[in-house]
Amino acid sequence: MNTSPKSPDHVATAPIRAAIALSTAAILGGCVVAGPPPRAYAPPPPPPAYESPGYDAQSDEAEVRVSEAPPPLPEYEQPPCPDEGYLWTPGYWGWGGGGYYWVPGTWVQPPRVGVLWTPGYWGFIGGVYLFHTGYWGPHVGFYGGVNYGYGYGGAGYAGGRWAGNSFAYNRTVNNVNVTNIHNTYNETVINNVTVNKVSYNGGAGGIAAAPTPQERAVAREQHVAVTPMQREHIQQAARNPELAARSNGGHPAIAATPRPAAFNAPGVVAARGAIGRAPGAPNPVTRPQQGQMQGQVPGASQSQSPGQLQARPQGQVQPQVRPQQVQGQPQMRPQGQGQPQMRPQQVQGQPQMRPQGQGQPQTRPQAPVQSRPPSAAPQQPRPQAQQNPKPPRNDRHEGDGGNR
Numbered sequence: 001m002n003t004s005p006k007s008p009d010h011v012a013t014a015p016i017r018a019a020i021a022l023s024t025a026a027i028l029g030g031c032v033v034a035g036p037p038p039r040a041y042a043p044p045p046p047p048p049a050y051e052s053p054g055y056d057a058q059s060d061e062a063e064v065r066v067s068e069a070p071p072p073l074p075e076y077e078q079p080p081c082p083d084e085g086y087l088w089t090p091g092y093w094g095w096g097g098g099g100y101y102w103v104p105g106t107w108v109q110p111p112r113v114g115v116l117w118t119p120g121y122w123g124f125i126g127g128v129y130l131f132h133t134g135y136w137g138p139h140v141g142f143y144g145g146v147n148y149g150y151g152y153g154g155a156g157y158a159g160g161r162w163a164g165n166s167f168a169y170n171r172t173v174n175n176v177n178v179t180n181i182h183n184t185y186n187e188t189v190i191n192n193v194t195v196n197k198v199s200y201n202g203g204a205g206g207i208a209a210a211p212t213p214q215e216r217a218v219a220r221e222q223h224v225a226v227t228p229m230q231r232e233h234i235q236q237a238a239r240n241p242e243l244a245a246r247s248n249g250g251h252p253a254i255a256a257t258p259r260p261a262a263f264n265a266p267g268v269v270a271a272r273g274a275i276g277r278a279p280g281a282p283n284p285v286t287r288p289q290q291g292q293m294q295g296q297v298p299g300a301s302q303s304q305s306p307g308q309l310q311a312r313p314q315g316q317v318q319p320q321v322r323p324q325q326v327q328g329q330p331q332m333r334p335q336g337q338g339q340p341q342m343r344p345q346q347v348q349g350q351p352q353m354r355p356q357g358q359g360q361p362q363t364r365p366q367a368p369v370q371s372r373p374p375s376a377a378p379q380q381p382r383p384q385a386q387q388n389p390k391p392p393r394n395d396r397h398e399g400d401g402g403n404r
Contacts, residue, residue, distance in 0.1 A: 052123025052130075052144065052202035053210055064095050065128040069205070071100060071245050072197035074271035076255035078150050078175045081107055084183065085167060088159055088174065089117050089230070090148035091256060093199055093245065095131065096238045100245040103237045104263070105150075105256040111136055111224050113165050118218075119143045119152055124203030135225060141218035144201030145209025150174060151189070154209065158189040233260035248274065 070093040078088065091105035110117070120134035121144030134143070140157040151159025151173045160169045168183045169176045176184055201207045211219070226234070237243050240263065243252050248271075254263050255271035262268075 051125050052200075052206070053142075064131045066095055066122075066131075067128055069124075069129060069203060070095075070122050070199045071250040073146075073148065073199045074102070074251055074255055075197070075273075076105070076269050076271045078105070079107070079256050079258040079267045079269050080175045080177050081169065081181060082258045084181050085109055087117055087167065088150055089134070090119055090150065090152055092120055092148075093122070094234065094238060097244070101238055101240075102243045102245070102248070102252040102255070103234055104243075104252070104254050105148075106233060106260045106262075107258055108227065108230055108233075108260055111227050114138060114162050115224060116140050116157060116162075119146070119148055121146050122200035124200065124206055129200060129203065133226070135223040136227075137218065137221050137223045139218045139221065141221075142211035142215040145207040146199060146201065147196065153189065154207075155212075155215075158187070229260040233257075236261050236263060251275070 073091075073093075076091075081088075086107035087110055089106055089108050092103055093100045094103045095101075108117070115136040115138060117136055118134050118141045120132055122129050122131050123144055124130075132144075135141075143152070143154075145154045146152075147154045151157050151170065158170060159173050160167055162168070163183070166183050168185055169181060170187050170189070171178075171184050172186055173189055178184060198205065198207050201209060240254070241247055243254060251271045251273040253270045253274045254268055255274070256269040257263060257265065258267040259265065
C-alpha cells in the first residue's frame with residue numbers, strides 16, 4: 001500500500017482524470033451522456049417603418065387617423081383653366097364613412113392675391129396614417145414628396161408664379177387656353193423625384209421624403225385655410241358614392257373638374273381605367289338621324305312592319321320592277337315621289353309581278369282601286385244582253401207579213 005503523499009500536479013489534474021474516466025466508462029457501457037442543447041438563432045428585429053415628419057400640426061384634419069394606407073393616385077388629364085386668376089389644386093384621397101373617397105382636382109380662386117396652394121398629404125406617424133390638410137400661403141411648403149403632377153412634382157410648385165397682381169401660368173405643365181388667358185410662359189420642368197403613384201409619406205411602401213430647412217420655415221408662416229368653395233367641393237365628394245374607393249376600384253369617373261363643386265358640369269374628366277364616363281362628357285352613343293324612328297334600321301321603308309325591316313346600303317336605291325300592262329286595264333302610277341308603285345289587279349292565268357333582287361316585296365297600298373280578295377280569282381266578264389232582240393222565227397213573221 002502506497003501511502004506516500006501526492007504531488008500538487010497530481011492533485012490539480014485529478015478532476016480531469018476523473019471526467020475522462022467517467023466518459024470512457026459511459027462509452028464502454030453503451031450509454032452516451034448528451035450535453036446542453038444549442039441555443040436557437042434569433043434574427044434581429046426588423047427596423048421600424050419610416051415615420052413621416054409630423055411638423056405640420058396646424059391642420060384641422062390632423063386628428064384623422066387610419067390604420068390602412070390610401071390607394072395609389074389615379075391617372076387623369078387636367079381640365080382647361082376656366083379663367084384668369086384660377087389656381088390648380090390637385091386631387092387626393094380623403095377619408096370618411098369607413099373608407100377612402102376621391103376628392104377631384106379642380107381650379108380654384110385663391111382667397112387673396114399673392115398666395116399659393118400647398119397640397120395636403122398622408123403621413124405614417126405612430127403606426128397610423130395621419131392626414132395633413134393643405135393650406136394657402138406666400139410659399140409652397142412640404143407635402144410629403146407626393147408627385148401629384150401638373151406642377152406639383154413632390155417639392156415646390158412649377159406651374160406658375162405671381163407677377164404683381166396677376167398670376168402667370170406655365171404652359172409646359174398646365175392646360176391653358178391662350179385665347180382667353182394671355183399671361184403665360186413656357187419653362188421646362190426638371191423632375192428630380194421618382195415618378196410613381198404612391199399617395200402617402202412614410203410607412204411600408206411610402207415615400208421617404210423629409211422637409212428641407214426652407215420648407216420647415218414655410219410651415220411657420222401665416223397660413224390661410226381652405227376657402228368655402230373648396231370646403232363645399234370636399235363635402236360633395238364625401239357624399240358621392242361613386243367617388244368611394246370601394247366602388248370605383250381606385251379609378252373614379254369624376255377625377256377632375258374645371259371649377260370646384262361642379263361635378264356635373266361640362267369639362268369633367270374621368271380617370272384612366274374608370275368604368276363609365278364622366279357626367280359632363282359628351283355621350284359617345286350615336287343618336288338616330290332626324291326623322292328616323294327609334295329602333296328603325298337606316299335605309300328601311302317606314303311603311304314596313306318591324307319584322308320586315310331590312311338594312312340597305314346607304315346611297316343605294318332599291319330598283320322597282322314595272323309590272324306588265326294588261327290589255328284593256330290601265331297601269332297604276334305612283335301618286336308622288338318616293339311612294340311605292342301600285343300593283344295592277346291580278347288576271348287569271350298571269351303570275352303576279354314582284355320586284356327583282358333581295359329584300360321583301362313592295363308594300364301594297366292600303367286602299368287599292370277595285371280591291372278584291374287575294375285568294376278569289378277574278379270572274380270572267382259576262383257578255384252584256386242586247387237590247388231589242390229579234391224573234392227566233394224572224395222569217396216566219398216576215399212571210400206572214402207579206403201575205404197580209
